[in-house]
Amino acid sequence: MVIRVAAGIIMRDDQVFIALRSQDKHQGGCWEFPGGKVEMGEEPDTALARELAEECGIAVQESAPFKLIRHDYSDKSVELHFFLVTGFSGEPHGKEGQEVAWVPRQELGRYTFPEANVPIVQAMLA
Numbered sequence: 001m002v003i004r005v006a007a008g009i010i011m012r013d014d015q016v017f018i019a020l021r022s023q024d025k026h027q028g029g030c031w032e033f034p035g036g037k038v039e040m041g042e043e044p045d046t047a048l049a050r051e052l053a054e055e056c057g058i059a060v061q062e063s064a065p066f067k068l069i070r071h072d073y074s075d076k077s078v079e080l081h082f083f084l085v086t087g088f089s090g091e092p093h094g095k096e097g098q099e100v101a102w103v104p105r106q107e108l109g110r111y112t113f114p115e116a117n118v119p120i121v122q123a124m125l126a
């Protein structure tokens with residue numbers, strides 16, 4: 001079974017907003033682009049808006065599909081719909097208590113992301 005996920009690369013100026021996945025979650029301890037599972041019958045962009053409201057407290061106003069990545073972890077397979085989020089209202093924060101950071105795009109390589117994110121981080125550094 002493949003888990004569909006929508007995740008947002010939230011950008012302001014040349015900085016990206018990332019969050020730390022809690023230890024008890026799949027890929028816990030890794031940094032992530034906030035997001036979560038696409039529900040049954042839901043479109044990825046709708047899931048993105050819902051998850052970013054829940055996790056970061058923002059309302060997405062401008063977003064565009066960036067990359068679709070399919071990845072098999074040893075314990076699960078994911079289909080990640082990454083979006084570039086360039087317009088939003090509200091100030092992103094760790095609404096669920098997660099550690100967060102605004103990172104200059106060029107410094108994303110210093111953070112440990114899940115294996116599936118490698119092409120995303122490479123694209124952001126290019």
Ligand SMILES: Nc1nc2c([nH]c(=O)n2[C@H]2C[C@H](O)[C@@H](COP(=O)(O)OP(=O)(O)OP(=O)(O)O)O2)c(=O)[nH]1
Nearest residue numbers: 005007026027032033034035036037078114116117
């Ligand atoms: N949000 C997010 N998930 C990622 C990224 N990279 C990556 O491999 N994943 C994986 C980890 C998880 O297996 C899955 C996302 O699930 P999630 O735990 O965020 O789902 P959710 O927000 O709906 O949370 P939950 O209530 O089900 O715990 O995708 C990423 O950059 N962002």
Ligand SMILES: [Mg+2]
Nearest residue numbers: 034035036037
């Ligand atoms: Mg999530």
